[in-house]
Amino acid sequence: MSDHEHSRCENCIIRQMNSFKALKKEELKQMADNKKTKTIKKGDIIFKEGERLGGVFCVRNGISKLSKMSDNGRDQIVKIATKGEVLGHRSVISSEATNLSAVALEDMEVCFIPKSHIEEPLQTNPVFTNAVLKHMAQELKFADDIIVNMAQKTVRQRLAEILLYLEENFGTDKEGYLYLQLSRADIADVVGTATELLIRTLTKLKKEGLVLTAGKRIQILDKKALLHIVEGL
Amino acid sequence: MSDHEHSRCENCIIRQMNSFKALKKEELKQMADNKKTKTIKKGDIIFKEGERLGGVFCVRNGISKLSKMSDNGRDQIVKIATKGEVLGHRSVISSEATNLSAVALEDMEVCFIPKSHIEEPLQTNPVFTNAVLKHMAQELKFADDIIVNMAQKTVRQRLAEILLYLEENFGTDKEGYLYLQLSRADIADVVGTATELLIRTLTKLKKEGLVLTAGKRIQILDKKALLHIVEGL
DNA sequence: CGCCATGTTGACCCAATTCAACGAGAGTGG
DNA sequence: CCACTCTCGTTGAATTGGGTCAACATGGCG
Numbered sequence: 001m002s003d004h005e006h007s008r009c010e011n012c013i014i015r016q017m018n019s020f021k022a023l024k025k026e027e028l029k030q031m032a033d034n035k036k037t038k039t040i041k042k043g044d045i046i047f048k049e050g051e052r053l054g055g056v057f058c059v060r061n062g063i064s065k066l067s068k069m070s071d072n073g074r075d076q077i078v079k080i081a082t083k084g085e086v087l088g089h090r091s092v093i094s095s096e097a098t099n100l101s102a103v104a105l106e107d108m109e110v111c112f113i114p115k116s117h118i119e120e121p122l123q124t125n126p127v128f129t130n131a132v133l134k135h136m137a138q139e140l141k142f143a144d145d146i147i148v149n150m151a152q153k154t155v156r157q158r159l160a161e162i163l164l165y166l167e168e169n170f171g172t173d174k175e176g177y178l179y180l181q182l183s184r185a186d187i188a189d190v191v192g193t194a195t196e197l198l199i200r201t202l203t204k205l206k207k208e209g210l211v212l213t214a215g216k217r218i219q220i221l222d223k224k225a226l227l228h229i230v231e232g233l
Numbered sequence: 234m235s236d237h238e239h240s241r242c243e244n245c246i247i248r249q250m251n252s253f254k255a256l257k258k259e260e261l262k263q264m265a266d267n268k269k270t271k272t273i274k275k276g277d278i279i280f281k282e283g284e285r286l287g288g289v290f291c292v293r294n295g296i297s298k299l300s301k302m303s304d305n306g307r308d309q310i311v312k313i314a315t316k317g318e319v320l321g322h323r324s325v326i327s328s329e330a331t332n333l334s335a336v337a338l339e340d341m342e343v344c345f346i347p348k349s350h351i352e353e354p355l356q357t358n359p360v361f362t363n364a365v366l367k368h369m370a371q372e373l374k375f376a377d378d379i380i381v382n383m384a385q386k387t388v389r390q391r392l393a394e395i396l397l398y399l400e401e402n403f404g405t406d407k408e409g410y411l412y413l414q415l416s417r418a419d420i421a422d423v424v425g426t427a428t429e430l431l432i433r434t435l436t437k438l439k440k441e442g443l444v445l446t447a448g449k450r451i452q453i454l455d456k457k458a459l460l461h462i463v464e465g466l
Numbered sequence: 467c468g469c470c471a472t473g474t475t476g477a478c479c480c481a482a483t484t485c486a487a488c489g490a491g492a493g494t495g496g
Numbered sequence: 497c498c499a500c501t502c503t504c505g506t507t508g509a510a511t512t513g514g515g516t517c518a519a520c521a522t523g524g525c526g
Binding site: 191 | 336
């Protein structure tokens with residue numbers, strides 16, 4: 001493996017984007033010596049709901065979905081995780097099996113970090129622990145928002161919200177289409193509905209001139225109108 | 234104020250039930266000297282969404298609901314918090330305004346603890362910080378479950394689940410009725426639906442012989458059947 | 467070229483919301 | 497004590513939203 005300077009955690013830019021920035025030099029060195037960088041192909045499973053993770057996965061590049069299977073057999077996507085995010089920290093912290101599955105939506109590069117290198121700083125480095133704590137507090141707040149959305153909003157509202165989210169967080173290509181090309185099924189799994197209804201709802205937005213589609217690609221035409229949909233009915 | 238032995242945090246039984254058990258004697262002493270015990274009447278607001286809390290509320294007695302207002306004007310109850318639970322820790326940790334409102338469902342006794350007495354141990358007492366961290370990890374997992382339920386399950390399934398939850402967590406009186414008597418509107422706000430539909434769904438369960446109602450009181454007759462509803466359709 | 471996964475549409479049925487009306491208990495003030 | 501009102505629970509009926517099954521299109525990809 002070509003372990004050059006960029007694969008040393010100390011120099012990893014990703015570190016600036018998450019709680020790892022609170023780690024000390026020695027801790028990072030330890031981590032760098034034990035981490036395993038993995039290349040993951042689009043569609044590959046990083047981990048599956050119910051597995052016990054021996055560590056966390058730090059996303060170096062690419063985008064993944066975190067989902068949970070419902071009793072009725074449908075997947076619900078709970079989060080889309082990208083560069084800089086750490087997967088599996090929740091289950092390492094509570095030393096339980098994961099409640100979520102992680103699947104790559106694009107080719108990815110992730111670093112697997114054995115849990116001992118997380119657990120130890122959690123005991124000894126309060127700055128790190130507090131950074132993680134703050135991060136989880138944020139996640140909890142987002143989760144509350146999602147609960148309310150799922151419980152109270154229509155598919156149309158949730159779709160509008162996700163389209164805006166995708167543009168906000170992943171941007172567009174030069175032609176103005178959303179950079180992240182989720183399949184209709186994936187979008188449906190985020191929204192929490194059947195793909196047929198998702199498609200119908202999207203088609204309606206298209207007819208109203210708020211979005212534009214070309215194959216699986218989607219472009220937002222009227223951001224304001226979408227925002228308006230998200231809020232009122 | 235009758236500050237007897239039971240009002241010293243060091244001796245508070247509640248402490249055994251939450252992260253405060255990880256606090257050291259001196260920290261508890263400090264806390265005891267600065268906390269304010271408050272009596273809160275049924276229906277009273279403990280705090281409102283958007284407020285900046287100067288500390289956390291430790292529930293000594295009674296039951297409260299934590300809810301968030303949706304854009305469409307309906308309240309969504311996100312959690313029911315009871316004896317031993319700490320309210321407002323999330324917003325203190327991330328030093329933001331609360332995203333939730335807390336209202337008493339019964340007469341309550343809560344201790345208000347100024348945030349400094351939380352923040353300081355978070356910096357200096359890793360055992361405490363880790364206890365809080367673990368607790369939040371649990372909450373996050375529950376939140377994921379709720380998201381999936383809201384997104385994928387019917388009102389009937391969610392109602393069945395909540396009835397079982399209420400029995401499991403708050404028990405029944407001697408006649409077998411659920412101890413915690415939520416109003417139909419509150420149950421609807423937990424389930425995430427209109428009270429009319431909630432009532433209709435409950436009535437159906439009654440006709441099927443799975444539950445029994447007397448005024449606002451509810452009794453579970455067939456736990457197994459309810460469990461079956463929760464899982465399959 | 468043909469295959470398989472994905473996207474799309476129709477039609478039907480059940481789930482859920484909404485508005486409207488009414489009933490039943492719980493104060494409250496005369 | 498009664499009448500009044502207020503909140504809460506309950507039911508009806510109309511309408512819309514959403515799920516499901518089946519059929520068909522389409523578009524990469526071997």
